[in-house]
Amino acid sequence: MTARLEAVYRRLLTCYPPRWRQEHEDEIVATLLDVADAGGRTRPSAGEVANLVAHGLAARLGATRGLVPAVVWHRVAVLALASVATLSLSLFIVAEVLPVPFSAVGGYVPDRSGLTFGPFVTLGAALYPLPVLAFVAAAVGARRTTRALLGLTCLAVCALLPAAAWSDAERPMLYLLVTLGLLAGMAAVGMPPAVPRRDLFAATALFGLLLAGAAVYGVVYYRQPYPGAGWNLPLVAYRGPYGLLSAVGSIVPAVVVVGAAVATAASVRRPGWIVATFVVGGSWSVIPVAASIRYPRWGWGYDNYSILGFVFTFGLIALAAAVDLFRAADLRIVRNPGLSSAGREAAEPE
Structure with a gap:
């Protein structure tokens, strides 16, 4: 025994x-x-x-x-926090607050309106405020509160699955919850002692511009195939063909490529941004990839070649991220080769 x-x-x-x-x-x-x-x-x-x-x-x-330099963890955390906060705030407004119930006509069944969680559409309304509050805490320098709120976000992501199973309430799609959980987890793990507000606000502005563009794209193109129909019906933002998530999924590949190009320029002097873009962009890419699996629509046509092209480009970004990681891990001041190892490490820029 x-x-x-x-x-x-x-x-x-x-x-x-x-x-x-x-x-x-x-x-x-x-x-x-x-x-x-x-x-x-x-x-x-x-x-x-x-x-x-x-x-x-x-x-x-x-x-x-310990295998990854702290500066890389910090940049991943800043980018992840900015993205999870902006995505959560956008979903809370566009997918939970703005939708209006269907009118009770034509045999309409009230309990199928999608408004099943109080005044909101899904259980996601209980999740989305947490990353936003974490962002506010990080902006004012409350690191422990930020990490606690991000940890609660990860727990809330896991709790939504049994909560939806035990009730009649809708929940956001699983792949969206996975994306939010990944971003919140990366932000919590790599949170720097002092969050650089300039980087945080700049990243937030970029993600806000991305999501605002996606929302406008969805509203404009929704009205073309559905003239006279309201884009703010329940669950359209989540599952509609021109809803917010559908629009985000359509533009994420191009945004990741453009973001990697910008990060490449920034990483010349500040290594680590390509790694952050690759990791965070990969988490966002879960949305279009999972949506395409759930709603298969690709034959061996234009869409397939587009995806293959993105996979090839993403592979190049992964290679650039590996080089960026090695540079961040072994960055040295070469102008003065007489420096000792300790002196070189002390002279390394963040």
Whole structure:
């Protein structure tokens, strides 16, 4: 029985990084076995399992973060926070507040209006304020509050799935929740001690311009195939062919390419922006990719060649991001080769 319990403990310790296990695994296992023997237990307690898994994953995250320079994490976090806040605010207004209920005519069934979460359309109305509040907290320098709100955002993303299953309320699509969760998680993990407000506000302005353009695009083109129909009907912003998410999905590929070009110019003096653009742009790309899988409409025609072209371009961006990451990790001041290693590291620009 002791051998079986030891095997269980060693499997739990695989949550820790390999180097840590080489140095501490035997000692920790021996201690855990002594505690279990003193308590007369033949299996790990629930507290031990939760403690080992949580601390092991945290240790792995710390080891992974050590491979990426802090400046890259910070730029990813700034870009992710700006994008998740602007996307959440846009969805709250366009998809939750502005939609109006259908008129009760022609056999209309009231409970199919989509207004199933109080005055709002979906359960997303309970999620979207959290990233916006996190942005406000970051803007005023409240780092702990920012990370707490982003953590609550990730928990709310997970909670919406069972909440929608247990109730009759609508929820945002799964791929949208995944995108929001990824962005909030990246923003929380890489949050710098002092958020550079200039970068944060500049990124927010760019994402706001993107979403404003998408909203205008959706409103204008919605009226062409549906003359006289209102674009602000319930759930149109989420699932309509010219709703906000559909418009965002249409322009994301081009925006990612343009953003990578701008980041390339910025990374000449400030490495890390191409990596941030690649990671955050990849998270946004979940929206058009998942929507195309959910609503298949591509044959071997124009759309396929467009997607193949984007995949090729995205591969080039990934290559540029790898080069940018290496530059950020090994940036040196070459004008004075006589500097010591410590001196060069101290002279490295952020």
